[in-house]
Amino acid sequence: MPHLELASISKSFKSNKVLDDISLAADAGEIVVIFGPSGTGKTVLLRLIAGVEEPTAGTISIDDQDMADVAPEHRDVGMAFQNFALFPHFDAFENIATPLRARAQSAAQIKEGVARVAKLLKIDHVLSHAPRQLSNGQKQRTALARALASSPKLLLLDDPLRNVDAKLRFEMRLELPRLLREAKSTVLYVTQDYKEAMALADRIAVLAHGKFVQVATPEEIYRHPATVNVARLFGDPTINLVETVVGEGATIDLAGETVEIDKAYAGLKGRSVTFGVRPEAVALGDGAGLKAQVMAVTPLNERTVLLLQTKGGAELLASLPSSSPAIPKAESEVTISFNPIGSHLFDRETGATHAKGRA
Structure with a gap:
């Protein structure tokens, strides 16, 4: 009771x-x-x-x-x-x-x-x-x-x-x-x-x-x-949000570039969505993938926040532990991908989160 x-x-x-x-x-x-x-x-x-x-x-x-x-x-x-x-x-x-x-x-x-x-x-x-x-x-x-x-x-x-x-x-x-x-x-x-x-x-x-x-x-x-507004309220830096459409094989258009997302979203092909990714879920590398330039590097105590810009002009925040051995410098080029844990699709009209694996 x-x-x-x-x-x-x-x-x-x-x-x-x-x-x-x-x-x-x-x-x-x-x-x-x-x-x-x-x-x-x-x-x-x-x-x-x-x-x-x-x-x-x-x-x-x-x-x-x-x-x-x-x-x-x-x-x-x-x-x-x-x-x-x-x-x-x-x-x-x-x-x-x-x-x-x-x-x-x-x-x-x-x-x-x-x-x-x-x-x-x-x-x-x-x-x-x-x-x-x-x-x-x-x-x-x-x-x-x-x-x-x-x-x-x-x-x-x-x-x-x-x-x-x-x-x-x-x-x-x-x-x-x-x-x-x-x-x-x-x-x-x-x-x-x-x-x-x-x-x-x-x-x-x-x-x-x-x-x-x-x-x-x-x-x-x-x-x-549960919603895009709840996602906005929790987190510092705040969640990255990009309006887009789900394409073939669980992909989205990100400022003119095709980006793979969690395969669990494959059933949402053709849906108008808001793609949300937490800054700590933006992974950096130097191999094949989505290219971006580091526009600014801001140390914030135990975290370092990067402002990134893709070739198509999309701006994203990434958050790395300040103890990371290879924090890139401003104006350098990196390759980014998105960790499925920390990535979400929200319905463009209602703001509700799309459940993974459901159309």
């Missing part, structure tokens, strides 16, 4: 439909990341689950109980909002302690509970500070600590690391999964950062235009995106 279940949820504000008949089930202790660009309804969804807003249609169930008539304070839900929502007349300690006091815990339990999460989030040195004395990053971590302090059964986190500096954000990506699993809460975590989604999630639910377009593991989302 799922711990949290959303069934055909819709939410409209007057004539604006923000969420459109979406469903999702999350198991106890599972971390589900709600991912999507700004304005897609991610925060609205969390507010519905918390009971701050009511759905226009559909049901929200926690532990198989319909939440329609259950007040927010009785749902055993912890939530960290984007806008911090700290009590200005309380110091950081008292803000974090509020859910523990609501549960009538002893002074010793409250002190221990606040200290535990404050140390993890590196705000133990500012517990006596009022919110106005905290930086935005410290405010955000205080709000996150308050949500975590009582170890609720269901934890809703609305982009809690948005205002945290880059170094701490990286550290928290490593620490948060362990913390969340120790809390044994079911977690819905909203973010616009695909790296954060990949690092934290058991499953990712991609939200676009009011609907979930794909719900799957991080690896499945990256390796087998």
